[in-house]
Amino acid sequence: MAIAKGYAATDASKPLTPFTFERREPNADDVVIDIKFAGICHSDIHTVRNEWKNAVYPIVPGHEIAGIVSAVGSAVTRFKAGDRVGVGCFVDSCVGCAARDLDREQYMPGLVGTYNDFEADGKTRTQGGYSDSIVVKEGYVMSIPDNLPLDASAPLLCAxxxxxxxxxxxxxxxxxxxxxxxxxxxxxxxxxxxxxxxxxxxxxxxxxxxxxxxxxxxxxxxxxxxxxxxxxxxxxxxxxxxxxxxxxxxxxxxxxxxxxxxxxxxxxxxxxxxxxxxxxxxxxxxxxxxSMIGSIKETQEMLDFCGKHNIVSEIETINIQQVNEAYERVLKSDVRYRFVIDIASLAA
Amino acid sequence: MAIAKGYAATDASKPLTPFTFERREPNADDVVIDIKFAGICHSDIHTVRNEWKNAVYPIVPGHEIAGIVSAVGSAVTRFKAGDRVGVGCFVDSCVGCAARDLDREQYMPGLVGTYNDFEADGKTRTQGGYSDSIVVKEGYVMSIPDNLPLDASAPLLCAxxxxxxxxxxxxxxxxxxxxxxxxxxxxxxxxxxxxxxxxxxxxxxxxxxxxxxxxxxxxxxxxxxxxxxxxxxxxxxxxxxxxxxxxxxxxxxxxxxxxxxxxxxxxxxxxxxxxxxxxxxxxxxxxxxxSMIGSIKETQEMLDFCGKHNIVSEIETINIQQVNEAYERVLKSDVRYRFVIDIASLAA
Missing domain, CATH: 3.40.50.720 (NAD(P)-binding Rossmann-like Domain)
Incomplete structure (x- = not known):
């Protein structure tokens, strides 16, 4: 187990606060990612405030994740340390469904959310991108094109x-x-x-x-x-x-x-x-x-499309210590157009 | 002008009663049809009772029409006297739209309803199939396959x-x-x-x-x-x-x-x-x-499909004198599965 640092919600009515937790040991098909940036999505707020009545605390939100691969399992073929990668709204799905229906697994039962969910074992909690590292199966990790800045690419993974x-x-x-x-x-x-x-x-x-x-x-x-x-x-x-x-x-x-x-x-x-x-x-x-997000294949296609057309999100970068204030501004639509947390600020 | 006999509603609250009226003089592109059978559609009832707030009395309802061509205008090429034909829910449409978009004219402005409407001249009332004859532009007349009985084919034109x-x-x-x-x-x-x-x-x-x-x-x-x-x-x-x-x-x-x-x-x-x-x-x-009815092209395709597969409606045939009683039974879903008026009964 590796120790991760992040920000978590511990209750529907409390602000996010610093939180230290364990990331699972990587398996042969896992990619370990140093998170560099995490976008703030409105659904992060819905979730941590339990507006969707499904919160299991503590919750480290964040499903617009951009980072750099730090290590890969022995069976990983598409990524190596140093690669620029992204993770979106889910980190696993029903293998049977995915095999049958590769391009719309986001609509199938068995989807594992990037945070506030349990891995396929039914026990291991998933925790999201407002943190310094994450361990994700290779099949749910996407490449971010070299010409796109990591910070403004993070919101591509959901928005x-x-x-x-x-x-x-x-x-x-x-x-x-x-x-x-x-x-x-x-x-x-x-x-x-x-x-x-x-x-x-x-x-x-x-x-x-x-x-x-x-x-x-x-x-x-x-x-x-x-x-x-x-x-x-x-x-x-x-x-x-x-x-x-x-x-x-x-x-x-x-x-x-x-x-x-x-x-x-x-x-x-x-x-x-x-x-x-x-x-x-x-x-x-x-x-x-x-319509709800997209499949992994489609998300990679979108990232490649963005690379070709030089498209990223318009962002305002914040330190993680400002996250609660940023939430209030999201609720007032006071951001042009997406907040992105600079995860380096965690070490501050 | 030819004189037609039929049944009409003269008021939202009164039963349909015998009604004599004029059909317009046929133009070169018109087909004159001896109506043999007319299906009863729930929208006939909505219309004559002014439930759609658009009734202009008197109204001869009926847009599930099956009959035999009695005469054709000089420019008509697809039909001749004696042909078995059908007319559905509309008898004209915006020519510009139809030309641009041939297969969905039913959704375009300028549609002329088979009854309770005005022809393109804005003056001539359209009157429907609860009557012994009708004059319709060739482009809005369809062929009924020879193997299908006329009575049970009438409801194909709308239902x-x-x-x-x-x-x-x-x-x-x-x-x-x-x-x-x-x-x-x-x-x-x-x-x-x-x-x-x-x-x-x-x-x-x-x-x-x-x-x-x-x-x-x-x-x-x-x-x-x-x-x-x-x-x-x-x-x-x-x-x-x-x-x-x-x-x-x-x-x-x-x-x-x-x-x-x-x-x-x-x-x-x-x-x-x-x-x-x-x-x-x-x-x-x-x-x-x-979804709303279908285009003329699609309706002909449907009739041909029905001919090929021997499909007609399940019907209960009535004399026109029973139409008001039939309406009450339609409202109680007491029909298996469509009433069809035998227009020969008009002469009784």
Whole structure:
């Protein structure tokens, strides 16, 4: 067992505090990673505050992990010490399912979350990236292209793939009109990725406060959803709308923005049910769907795509001692566009 | 102008009564049809009772029309007197849209309903199939295969295509598990068509009262949705669920019956919004969609498919004098499985 240092939540109502814990002994198929950066995802906050009613404390959050390989097991073939790697939202999955259905294991039972979960043995706790090291099976470790900075690559492992996967699945590309609802940590990645795929991207944000950024990152148009005119002007416009916000919005008004056969895809999880009127779907064969992160294969594909197009997240780097303050700012959407923890600060 | 005889609604609260009216003079591209049979669709009832708030009286309902061509205009090339033909839910559409997008004109603005609508001139009322003749543009007339009886073919023009289109669009076929919710006029067509496409069909009906019929028509399995065990047993089973009922059901429970990437397709229009929880969609990339009848091209394809597989509706034939009584029985689901009016009874 190796000793790891990190920050953990010990209770739903307490701030994260320094925490020392054991990482499991690496097996032959494991990769040991020195974590360099960890992104802060909104779901980290939901989890540690037990808003999803599944918290098992203590919890070291973090599933946007970028680091350097420090050691590999004897059976590892794809990585060696010194490699630049990433780990995302899960670190194991049902082997049977994965074998049958390699490219959507994220939807299969048996998925092992990167933190607040148990390894396949049912006993060993998983702990996440707000820490200085992690031991992960080779099959769940991805390469980060050499031309991408590690810090701004960390958010690709969750925010990036969460947008990349639906953009690909619903065929965003040249000639496709795509709207991204919400210009935050997820949304800004949708703008960058969708534009790089060649799609015609429109941002639908509550206000125009981030319009300049949106256009700079690749959006062709940017509209305020607080303006009723937006819904009149854009009626029947989009092939695909990806909704990154979990606030209560006027869902049927957004469905009205779709073309015939258009798809509205939810990647956030609103607390309440979405009241969809059949009249919003039937007369245009429209759909409302959900999408959740991506498979390991697809995540590597996304990282390679980002390498080719020089895409990373827009970040604000913080020391780990600022993590609780950063959480408060995430809740106020006061970050452009993702916090990344510099894990070197743990040693401070 | 030719004089037509039929039955019409003159008010939301009154029964249908005999009605004489003028059919327009045929143009060069028109087909004149002696109507032989007209199916009774639930939407006829919604319309004449003004439940959709769009009734313009008097209304001759009926958009499941089967008959024989009596005359054709000089420019008509596909039909001649004596041909067996059908007319469905619309008799014209936006020419520009149709030209651009031939196979989904049913979703485009400019659609002209077979009844309770106005022709493209904005003045001439359209009146439906509960009558002895109709004048329809060639492009909206379909051939009924010689081997199919005219009476039981009439319901194919709405009930048939309403199920055929989503079954095709969502790729029902060998290896696909498809559930049909509701075993009525629409549902029983879904069973027949889906089974003929090679899909593995399950009926989900409130009770098992029509189980024997369902299995006979091609379903492999038949479950009662009033039994909670059904939802446990069938969790994660279906690639496609087509919902033909417009009652309030436990939508999220039905979404739980889908596999990863499964689609739930609504073809009925429930009065209230469907409360879909994002947790029912996101963790399996599931979708809820709507589908509405089909294009003219697709409807002809469906009729040809039915000819090849000897598929027609299960019907109960009535005289037109019984139409009001039949409406009451439709509302009680007391018909196996579609009423068809024998138009010859108009002369009685």
């Amino acid at each position: 990036g793939i969460t947008l990349y996967s639906p953009l690909r699945h619903w065929n965003a590309g040249p000639g496709k009109k795509v709207a991204i609802v919400g210009m935050g940590g997820l949304g800004h990645m949708g703008v960058k990725l969708g534009a790089a795929m060649g799609a015609d991207i429109t941002v639908l944000s509550q206000s125009l406060s981030k319009k300049e950024d949106g256009l700079k990152l690749g959006a062709k148009e940017y509209y305020a959803t607080s303006d009723e005119e937006t819904f009149k002007k854009l009626a029947g416009t989009f092939d695909l709308i990806i909704c990154t916000v979990s606030a209560e919005i006027d869902w049927n008004a957004y469905l009205g923005l779709l073309k015939v056969d258009g798809a509205f895809v939810v990647v956030g999880i609103p607390e309440n049910a979405i009241p969809v009127h059949a009249f919003s779907l039937v007369p245009g064969r429209k759909s409302i769907s959900g | 048939g295509i309403t199920l055929y289109s989503p079954l095709r669009h969502w790729n029902a076929g060998p290896g696909k598990k498809v559930a049909i919710v509701g075993m009525g006029g629409l549902g029983h067509m879904g069973v027949k068509l889906g089974a003929a496409m090679g899909a593995d069909i399950t009926v989900l009906s409130q009770s098992l009262s029509k189980k024997e019929d369902g299995l006979k028509l091609g379903a492999k399995e038949y479950y009662a949705t009033s039994d909670e065990e059904t939802f446990k047993k069938l969790a994660g089973t279906f690639d496609l669920i087509i919902c033909t009922v417009s009652a309030e059901i436990d939508w999220n429970a039905y979404l739980g019956l889908l596999k990863v990437d499964g689609a739930f397709v609504v073809v009925g229009i429930p009065e209230n919004a469907i409360p879909v929880h994002a947790f029912s969609l996101v963790p399996g990339r599931k979708s809820i969609s709507g």
